[in-house]
Amino acid sequence: MRIAASTVTLPKTTRLKREFYNREPIRVARECLGKVLVHGETAGRIVEVEAYLGQDDRAAHAWSGVTKRTEVLFGPPGHAYIYFIYGMYECLNFVAEPEGRAGAVLIRALEPLAGIEQMRKRRPAAKRVEDLASGPGKLTQAMGITRRLNGCDLVTGELEVRAFNGEAKPEIAVTPRIGITHCADWPLRFLIRGNKFVSGKPIHI
DNA sequence: CAATAGATCATCT
């Protein structure tokens, strides 16, 4: 794929439909790998995600039930759940499962594909392209995703998720989730094996 | 390299 200063040529892609998200979060998480997140002129390939299992998962925000913050999680699938954390950062999730259940997928890292100059402006701390979106707080910054987009419909709204037509399934590595204290040993983090744009070190096992 | 402190505030107890 070619990258230019302000415009990009991506191979043909198709936007994901509602049914993609209307499944159990582990399934959605694994299938998100290799898909493309698009916002404005920026785009990135999803290379790392985590599954959150809703009310049965002590580490999930949905664990404490429906609140002002979590109502999007309990809503219909295919919407963005974006929350503010550590007084400074915002994290992007895709809402999975039917309305009433609160499974979600945390997007943890992207391989930048388009709008890289804009990403660099938004993230002056990043020295290398590999640092632009290699973490949940970094990728929202790089792509200009804020709480303004909480509840945004991924199927029809300004935030898009697309699949490369005919792309082979990537090889997936599995680890425990990062940065949580509860259920810290559950194997719910999924990455593209060997990819250089993941958070932390690449995993090739 | 690895370990750690500090930034900073919405949310829930």
Next chain:
DNA sequence: GATGATCTATTGC
């Protein structure tokens, strides 16, 4: 009032 699905800069080996 404490905590948190994080990141960066700095310190020390």
